[in-house]
Amino acid sequence: QKEVEQNSGPLSVPEGAIASLNCTYSDRGSQSFFWYRQYSGKSPELIMSIYSNGDKEDGRFTAQLNKASQYVSLLIRDSQPSDSATYLCAPRGGGADGLTFGKGTHLIIQP
Amino acid sequence: NAGVTQTPKFQVLKTGQSMTLQCAQDMNHNSMYWYRQDPGMGLRLIYYSASEGTTDKGEVPNGYNVSRLNKREFSLRLESAAPSQTSVYFCASSEFGADEKLFFGSGTQLSVL
Numbered sequence: 001q002k003e004v005e006q007n008s009g010p011l012s013v014p015e016g017a018i019a020s021l022n023c024t025y026s027d028r029g030s031q032s033f034f035w036y037r038q039y040s041g042k043s044p045e046l047i048m049s050i051y052s053n054g055d056k057e058d059g060r061f062t063a064q065l066n067k068a069s070q071y072v073s074l075l076i077r078d079s080q081p082s083d084s085a086t087y088l089c090a091p092r093g094g095g096a097d098g099l100t101f102g103k104g105t106h107l108i109i110q111p
Numbered sequence: 112n113a114g115v116t117q118t119p120k121f122q123v124l125k126t127g128q129s130m131t132l133q134c135a136q137d138m139n140h141n142s143m144y145w146y147r148q149d150p151g152m153g154l155r156l157i158y159y160s161a162s163e164g165t166t167d168k169g170e171v172p173n174g175y176n177v178s179r180l181n182k183r184e185f186s187l188r189l190e191s192a193a194p195s196q197t198s199v200y201f202c203a204s205s206e207f208g209a210d211e212k213l214f215f216g217s218g219t220q221l222s223v224l
Contacts, residue, residue: 008151036213043201043215044154088154098144098169098203099213103153 002027004102006089012108019076021105023089026070030091033065033072034099038086048074079109113137117202117216124192124223132187132219134202140214141207143185144169145177147198148218154201160185161208192223 003026013019021035032051036044050056050063050072062075072091076083086106090099115136124130136143145157156169158177166177174196176188185204189196200219205211 004153043218044213045215046212049212098146098156098159100156100170101146101154103151 002030002091002100004089004091004100006087006102006105008103009106010108011105012110013079015079015081015109015111017079019079019083019107019109021074021076021087021089021107023072023074023091023102024070025072025089025091027091027100028067028070030067030070032092033063034090034092035061035063035074036088036090036101038088038104040085044088076107081109081111083107084109115202115204115214115216117200117219119219120217121220122222124189124221126193126223128192128223129188129190130192131189132200132202132221133184134186134216135184136204136214137183138204138206138214139182140204141182142205142211143179144203144205144213145175145185145187146201146203147171147196148201149198157187157200194223197221197223 005024035048037047038044048063050065056063060077064073086104088104089102118133141162144159146154160166160179163182202216203213
């Protein structure tokens with residue numbers, strides 16, 4: 001049974017600050033890691049993917065991966081109210097099956 | 112560009128009734144998925160179809176059946192609905208496998224009374 005752990009929150013961050021979202025996973029075979037964002041009442045959308053240890057930056061978003069510690073994080077710089085959403089972590093192992101999603105962290109950016 | 116289209120958007124059933132959730136994608140994707148999302152439980156995979164002609168069970172398949180009708184369409188059937196199946200159902204597709212970006216439909220809110 002693959003397990004993905006995320007702090008459900010809510011995580012409250014002032015506008016303009018850095019939001020840090022964390023995720024741990026149990027499957028050591030996981031090779032790919034994805035962060036999806038889900039606004040309330042909407043469907044998830046992919047915002048970041050990371051495959052190698054280290055950091056990957058895309059605009060205001062940085063994904064960090066440490067496979068030895070089975071830990072992946074998402075940093076959001078210069079947080080905006082529009083970043084308020086639930087962020088879902090999804091590691092993926094081998095095989096053709098779908099992603100295993102964490103329960104998500106509810107992020108609130110305070111104006 | 113429609114992407115992934117799910118119907119219906121809302122449905123109320125009585126316990127024991129049956130229904131089929133429809134999903135179609137117009138992106139020529141090979142892989143399609145059905146997830147359910149419950150408060151506090153996150154997204155859980157019900158069934159998936161890695162490619163046309165194949166279907167496999169996910170994490171929570173009990174009480175559901177699926178049909179990959181063709182490359183575009185992947186339906187989810189509840190034969191005898193139970194209150195435990197009250198949930199939001201999402202269909203998703205990817206070009207090939209879950210290493211690719213998943214594109215989600217807008218979801219179906221299902222209530223079983």
